Amino acid sequence: MAEPTPRRDEPRLRPAPLLFEPAEAAADPEHFFDLESIDDPQALLARATELTLAFRAAADRAVEFQAIAAAQLADPRRFDRLTPAVIAERADWTEDYAKKMVEFGRDLLSGAEGGVHANPADPV
Numbered sequence: 563m564a565e566p567t568p569r570r571d572e573p574r575l576r577p578a579p580l581l582f583e584p585a586e587a588a589a590d591p592e593h594f595f596d597l598e599s600i601d602d603p604q605a606l607l608a609r610a611t612e613l614t615l616a617f618r619a620a621a622d623r624a625v626e627f628q629a630i631a632a633a634q635l636a637d638p639r640r641f642d643r644l645t646p647a648v649i650a651e652r653a654d655w656t657e658d659y660a661k662k663m664v665e666f667g668r669d670l671l672s673g674a675e676g677g678v679h680a681n682p683a684d685p686v
Contacts, residue, residue: 626670628653632660633667 592598595613600606632653635644644652650660 629663629667630670631667632663633665633671636664 632649635649637643646660647657650657
């Protein structure tokens with residue numbers, strides 16, 4: 563389960579940086595951020611955990627940007643606004659999920675108070 567998104571006034575934790583791999587390494591299906599070359603199980607666990615946290619943080623942040631974009635695209639003040647159905651089609655979501663993302667994005671854009679923002683992708 564994804565961690566809740568921190569409030570806007572709370573500092574974000576900075577997980578281990580995701581390092582981009584050279585194209586040759588990325589083409590090798592057995593190669594994954596050089597984890598296969600770590601022999602020490604403690605070091606492997608530590609690095610794999612760092613990567614897991616970094617990917618989760620990146621995914622959470624990307625979801626926030628998706629929500630912000632959805633809210634901006636659905637803004638009724640825009641002459642070219644999109645319906646939740648169109649947003650859902652473009653993002654490969656259901657229409658209900660698109661509506662939740664628009665609402666989540668509006669909360670993020672308004673800096674809504676009252677607690678941690680819930681990610682609509684998190685289970686209830």
